[in-house]
Amino acid sequence: MIRVLLADDETIIRAGVRYILTTEPDIEVVAEASDGREAVELARKHRPDVALIDIRMPEMDGLTVAGELRSTTPQTGVIMLTTFGEDKYIERALDQGVAGFLLKASDPRDLISGVHAVASGGSCLSPLVARRLMTELRRAPSPRSEVSGQRTTLLTKREQEVLGMLGAGMSNAQIAQRLHLVEGTIKTYVSAIFTQLEVRNRVQAAIIAYEAGLVQEVDLNG
Known part of the structure; x- marks a missing residue:
């Protein structure tokens, strides 16, 4: 059973996310918090496998909560619930050990698969967040782009x-x-990519992919 902590100051958001998660027989929402400080306290008490944390919350914002959980309950994988206007927080969130980003408007299947991925030690990145990031990086290229490009030359063409x-x-x-x-086979490629790039998860790898210019628009339904 995957034990989940849900933290969001909007009751209706918590109710919607809880409903989606509880449709899965192997997921249980063990605690809910309406502010950041409560989220940290409940995480210490329940030791969840995954914490779904809103970025903007009273008392303590989601990024600060993520940092606290990394120190106090490192076994808890953190997924940030974001909106389109909050992409600027992603780099800071990576520093706090966040394992994934999902839009509150994501397809319910993305939410469920993201929880499963993070619970098993992986990570998740909403396709919509990925597209938004790609747009932002094209508009304002990172000074790290050249370095990222050099790092990806270590990879094979297929990688x-x-x-x-x-x-x-x-x-x-x-x-x-x-x-x-x-x-x-893809899992093997991804593992090799993580090793070569010295990254911990898909989100960090994705940032390098953007900066190196490897990401193209794709039809995720095709």
Whole structure:
């Protein structure tokens, strides 16, 4: 059973997310918090596998909560619930050890798959967040772009292709379907990419993919 802490100051958001999660037989919402300080206290008490945290909350913002959880309950994987206007927080969130980003308006399937991924030690990046990030980075290229480009030259052509799709927010299953490969092969590629780039999760790898110019617009339904 995957035990989840849900923290958001909007009651209706908590109710909606809780409803979606509880449709899965292996997910249980063990606690809910309406502010950041309460979220930290409940995480210490319940030791959840995954914490879904709103970025903007009273008492203590979500990014501060993520930092606290990294210190006090490091076994808890943190997913930030974001809106379109909050992409600027992603780099700071990475420093706090956040494992994923999901839009509050995400497809319920993205929410469920994200919780499963983070609970198993992985990470998640909403396709919509990925697209927004790509747009922002094209508008204002990072000074790290040249460095990221050099780092990705360590990868094979196939690994670069996989990294670009990962950066676009595609899941391993979607990448496998696009490349006509089995999902296990994609997992092997992703693991090798993480090792070569010295990153911990898909979000960090995606940032490098954007900065290196490997991400292209993709039809996630195709």
